[in-house]
Amino acid sequence: MEGSSGPRWPRRSSTQEVGSPGGGADLISALPDEVLLLFLARLPCASAAARTSVLSRRWRGLWALLRQIVFRDVPFPSLEAALGRVLPPPHAVSLLEICVPEEQRTDSAGVNSLLRAAARLQPEKLDFRLPSRLTGLAFADRLVAVDLPCSHRATSISLGLSTPFSLRVPAGAQFPGLEALSLSYCTTELDALLSCCPRLRTLRVTRDLFPNYKCDIMVNSPSLQELVVHHRIRETQRVDIVAPALKQLALSFANGGEISISVLAPMVEKVSWNCCYLGHHIVFGLWSLKTLRLQTAERQGQLSSLQIHARADSFLHAQADNFTREIEKHMVVAFSCLELHLTAKGHAFGGFVFHLLGMDKIRAATRRLKVILKRSAMEGGCRLHCPCKFRNWRFETISLAALKEVEFDGFEGEDHEFDLLQLILGCAPTLKRMSVQLSEETSASHEGCAKIYSIFKACSSVKCDVYHSSGLMHDSQNCPSMRFSGVLIQGVH
Numbered sequence: 001m002e003g004s005s006g007p008r009w010p011r012r013s014s015t016q017e018v019g020s021p022g023g024g025a026d027l028i029s030a031l032p033d034e035v036l037l038l039f040l041a042r043l044p045c046a047s048a049a050a051r052t053s054v055l056s057r058r059w060r061g062l063w064a065l066l067r068q069i070v071f072r073d074v075p076f077p078s079l080e081a082a083l084g085r086v087l088p089p090p091h092a093v094s095l096l097e098i099c100v101p102e103e104q105r106t107d108s109a110g111v112n113s114l115l116r117a118a119a120r121l122q123p124e125k126l127d128f129r130l131p132s133r134l135t136g137l138a139f140a141d142r143l144v145a146v147d148l149p150c151s152h153r154a155t156s157i158s159l160g161l162s163t164p165f166s167l168r169v170p171a172g173a174q175f176p177g178l179e180a181l182s183l184s185y186c187t188t189e190l191d192a193l194l195s196c197c198p199r200l201r202t203l204r205v206t207r208d209l210f211p212n213y214k215c216d217i218m219v220n221s222p223s224l225q226e227l228v229v230h231h232r233i234r235e236t237q238r239v240d241i242v243a244p245a246l247k248q249l250a251l252s253f254a255n256g257g258e259i260s261i262s263v264l265a266p267m268v269e270k271v272s273w274n275c276c277y278l279g280h281h282i283v284f285g286l287w288s289l290k291t292l293r294l295q296t297a298e299r300q301g302q303l304s305s306l307q308i309h310a311r312a313d314s315f316l317h318a319q320a321d322n323f324t325r326e327i328e329k330h331m332v333v334a335f336s337c338l339e340l341h342l343t344a345k346g347h348a349f350g351g352f353v354f355h356l357l358g359m360d361k362i363r364a365a366t367r368r369l370k371v372i373l374k375r376s377a378m379e380g381g382c383r384l385h386c387p388c389k390f391r392n393w394r395f396e397t398i399s400l401a402a403l404k405e406v407e408f409d410g411f412e413g414e415d416h417e418f419d420l421l422q423l424i425l426g427c428a429p430t431l432k433r434m435s436v437q438l439s440e441e442t443s444a445s446h447e448g449c450a451k452i453y454s455i456f457k458a459c460s461s462v463k464c465d466v467y468h469s470s471g472l473m474h475d476s477q478n479c480p481s482m483r484f485s486g487v488l489i490q491g492v493h
Contacts, residue, residue, distance in 0.1 A: 029058035036062055045072045046082070061085070068095040069123075076106050076114075083117040089153075096123035100130045108144045111161075119149035125156040130163075146186075148173065148193075158182040164207075169196055190229075191218040199223055207231030217253065219243060229253070241265060249273070249332075257281040258322055263332040271296045271304075271333045284323035286312045286388050287352050291341075292330050303368055305337040306330075308356065312347040312388060324359055331361055336402075337368040344373060350416035351390025354423060358398045367402050369424075373410030373439070394419050403428040407435045413451070422455050431462050438468045 029036075040049040040063055049063035063069075064086045074082055079098060086093065096118055100106075111130065118126060126149065144165035149157070150173050157178065159167070167188035175197045184206040194200060200223055207215070207230070216238040217229055226248040227241070236253040238260045246265040250272040256279060273294035282289040291309035308327065340356065342349050353371060357363060406424055411417055425431065436452065456464040 029056040033062065033065065037065055041066060041068060045070055045074070047071065047074050050082075065091070067093060068097075069093060070095070070097040070099075072097075072099045073101055076100050076110065080114050080117045083114075083121065086121055088120060089122050093121045093123040095125045095127070096121060097127040098129070099127075102131055106130075108146065108165075111144070112147050115147065115149040119151045122151050122153040124153055126151060126154060127156075127158045129158075129160040131160075148175075150175070152176060154178055156180040159186065160184040161186075167193070169193055175200075187215055189218070191220050194219065194221045194224070197221075197223075202226040204228040205230070217241070217251065227251075239263070251275075254278055258326060259329065261329040261332070265332075268333060269296070270298075273330060273332065275330060280313065282323055282326045284355065285352060285390065286347055286386075287323075288313060289323065289326060292327065294330055294333065294335060296333060296335075303337040304333065304335040305339055306335040306362075307339040307341060309341040310352070311343040312345045312349070312352075327356075327359065328361055335365055337370065338362060338366045339370045339372065341372045342374065347386065347388035348414065348416040349373070349388070350420035351388070351393040353420060354393050354396065354398075355390070357400065357424075358396070363398055363400060364402065366400070368405045368407075369403060370407045371409065373408070373412075389416070394423065396423075398427050400424065400428040401430065403431055405433045405435075406431065407437070409437045410439045411436045412439050418451060418455060421452075425455065425459050425462065431459075433463045433465075435465045436467070438466065 036059070040052065043049045043052075046063055046066065046069050049066065052063070053060040069086060071079060071082065079100070098114070098118065115128065118128065128149075144161065144163055145168055146159070146161070146165045147168050147170055148159075150170060151157070152175075154175060155177050157175075157180070159182070162185060164185050164187070167183060167186050169188075169192065173196055177199060178197045179199055180202040181193075181197065181200060182202075182204040186205060187207060188205075190203075190205070194203070200221060203219075203221075203224060203226070205228070215231070215236060217236060218238070218240050219227060220240075220242045222244060224243045225245050227243065227246060228248075228250040230250070230252040231254075235256050236259065237255070237257075239251070239253070239262070240260070241249075241263045243265045244267065246268050248270045249263075249265060249268050252272075252274040254276045256277075258281070259275070271294060273292075275292045277289050277291065280288040287310045289308070290311050291307070293307040293309075294305070295307070296304045338356075340353060342352075357366070357369075403424070406428075408417075408421075421434070421436070425434070434456075452464075452466055456462065
């Protein structure tokens, strides 16, 4: 219409295309490349974009101009040829995502050849996933060797192979712009890798189980701000991290004995630390260390916590000094809450808990103590002179000056449990609240109520709650709820 000031798209040709509606001109194909590429960018896969060429000659090869190229349903043998059709630099590819379909089979040479073809396009972000198994490759002793694709423009690289692979950095390779690197099913020398990535901010490494394969976690990076390493490798004997700019740290690993730990990260704010001990190498008395977790607070009002999971076994009997040292190695950040997850198997745990509370770093830091008891039946019960009954612990005194709150879950009313409650009450001058949850097998008897009351009676400043899983603490006629001197013993309905 004359006088219109709206945008005018350049007209290419009025040539009629096969299949155009009404036998008229193909008006869509006459649009500029920039507009047609907006249509193609909304398709889920580059192969779907390529198939639009059947609509018109005008669309042929247009998909190769996309800045974000995604291959999700292209067979592996066709991928390298498809990449060869994409315009090389200076054409800018912002994202190249390759997800090989299931049941595709290849070998390490094919994977490396495809990655080199991808690197020639110099994408800013490369996401490569191979969910199927590779052919002709063994497992623990013959890892797939994959070269990290060299892309000087890359800011983000993600490699995910379902077959364990060993990542190699080509000699002299540098990744000056790389800021995020994610590797799964991978083993590599992290320290050597980081030396090639001077601007790396985020590193995520997920390793699955490689039987009998040893791997240490060695990280030295002045730029790294987030580090995530998760694996279940048989032996992680050393963790050595030097990262002055690190803010987030998440490690999950396994160990078959003593471990060397050194973490220098003064700026770290969020920590998720999980170490699983295999076998019975870290032992104190009948107790062996199983899992140790350290978690910083995730929201306001929550306390950072140290979790110790230990298990009693009758065939163990050792006073190993390495038990205390091993726990202290993992205290890489401050914590305020101590959680003890104990599988007692019929053994007394009071002396063991009191020993842990006496550790210098635990005694000074713990504001909240939670003891979770996981009972399991032991045939014949605990014998009279069982090593679980630590000598003289009932007569010891420690200073729990920071302790404000105590919670027991699974209390059965054994003598050593009452002794432990009484000791804690005497050693924690600023204690404000104690909560005792009786186990399902424990009956809330009048005798039990009276014994708990006798312990709590002198602690007028401590609010004490006793709960039972049935919702009833006692018989309402024979043992009514009692309140005196600020002490409350109550059930939960």
